[in-house]
Amino acid sequence: xxxxxxxxxxxxxxxxxxxxxxxxxxxxxxxxxxxxxxxxxxxxxxxxxxxxxxxxxxxxxxxxxxxxxxxxxxxxxxxxxxxxxxxxxxxxxxxxxxxxxxxxxxxxxxxxxxxxxxxxxxxxxxxxxxxxxxxxxx
Numbered sequence: 001x002x003x004x005x006x007x008x009x010x011x012x013x014x015x016x017x018x019x020x021x022x023x024x025x026x027x028x029x030x031x032x033x034x035x036x037x038x039x040x041x042x043x044x045x046x047x048x049x050x051x052x053x054x055x056x057x058x059x060x061x062x063x064x065x066x067x068x069x070x071x072x073x074x075x076x077x078x079x080x081x082x083x084x085x086x087x088x089x090x091x092x093x094x095x096x097x098x099x100x101x102x103x104x105x106x107x108x109x110x111x112x113x114x115x116x117x118x119x120x121x122x123x124x125x126x127x128x129x130x131x132x133x134x135x136x137x138x
Contacts, residue, residue, distance in 0.1 A: 004083045007107040008034050012114050012134035022128040023120060025050035032134055067094060076100055112136050
């Protein structure tokens with residue numbers, strides 16, 4: 001049986017033109033690198049926003065479906081990472097057990113692109129969705 005995480009590993013470059021952003025202005029550029037650190041996955045994200053400011057973020061987690069308590073972030077108190085039966089790699093930011101943000105990552109059949117569909121669940125019962133398409137870096 002093949003490793004369901006293997007197709008996600010590597011460096012991915014955002015294809016802004018192929019993406020659709022409902023949550024604010026689209027970034028000018030971005031990248032995502034997914035590595036392993038023992039059993040943990042490490043997500044390194046970099047974005048150049050519409051104003052030209054750079055944002056970097058790092059997320060670590062074991063894709064076992066168990067909530068991991070987070071420190072005092074103010075918004076979320078736990079993170080869950082898992083692989084669905086359809087092969088999608090999912091992360092959920094939760095507060096009080098409820099998902100506030102869900103990111104679903106899918107790899108194309110040819111392995112050359114990754115689509116991340118990020119849904120934010122807002123208090124007014126709306127759920128804006130960003131669909132970001134990334135191309136595998138060579």
